[in-house]
Amino acid sequence: MNRVLGSWWWSCGGLLLAAALGQAAEGSGRRMADLFPDEVLVKADGFEIRRSQLDEAVAIYKADAAARGQTLPERSQAEIETNVLDRLTLNQVLLRRATDEDKAKAKDAAEKALADARRQARSEEGFRRQLLARGLKPDQFEARVLEQATTDKVLEREIRSKLEVTAEQVKDFYEQGIDPLTREAQATADKLAQTAPDSTAHLEAKRRVEDRKRINQASMVRAERVRGSHILLYIVDRVTREDLPPELRAAKRKAMEKALGRLKAGEDFAKVAREVSEDPDVQETGGEYTWARDANIVPEFKAALFTLPLHQLSDIIMSPFAYHIVRLDEYTPAGKPPLAEIEQDIKEFLLNQEVQLRLPAYLEEAKKEFGIRYLTAGTGKNK
Structure with a gap:
């Protein structure tokens, strides 16, 4: 399903990584406070939130939205800060409401998430380099992932586990694009239809309802996709991304030619992939994946994926970072x-x-x- 449909990053569990990042900014905030006052914005029994934490979280919020291609609504800086400050405060509340069971479950979830992140990075050095590019150390990142997992588990126990979605609600969403926010907007439009049917506010409310339905319907449309089997050998260093020496590239080419010969002779693709491919997940997947037309794939590889006849092997494909062999198994x-x-x-x-x-x-x-207690009106909050 389209990631637009699955995205709830800032509103619930995912908000909490940014909140944790804001919390982690406290150390740097203290260092900055040696030069500039680090204003306390929220004070509570057991915690406080400072200006440096809010600034860090707002920056992350905006960067995350931009990275996902989202255009933020036209809002004042004060309104954004108000919303983010509430979420930082909520994060602190959730952490303090975590039970021992929540923490145990969060530890398991965090360990799995970290293992997945390391596997996707292909090496421990690659993992560290990725974190360094974001200004993070591994221990900082691990602490933040654990905090996010903890707050997720508290939300699950205290709110989400008490809710239910009916088959009728699923059907309404699938057929008409109706979700809880759509229903809220429709209730507003219905009220205005009774009190001010000719008003601009009524027309705007009706437009919001239809826009939300349209967006929800579009979120369910999948791009053209293929399922295929894939072997690759890198021609660049997987950590530095620098080209391998010519003799190593030539050896990789010969290895791919041999693998292609085995496949053409009828050997099982998954068996050959597991023996030859440098795909870090090949032992689990056997080289089989699904790719969407709109996925971020190197052009040389994408061209082969979406032009091969079904069940046909490609020749050896050279992309900027690897040699590839692919077989098209299914087209949707x-x-x-x-x-x-x-x-x-x-x-x-x-x-x-x-x-x-x-x-x-x-x-x-x-x-x-x-x-x-909110101690400043500078973020749009009352004192």
């Missing part, structure tokens, strides 16, 4: 998949939205428990 045209294929994704999306809608009330209740 662009379009909206059957409900059965994306039903679980829709349920997850609707559940996440329901959680999002309950977060403001959850935070208001927590303000009483933790004695949370």
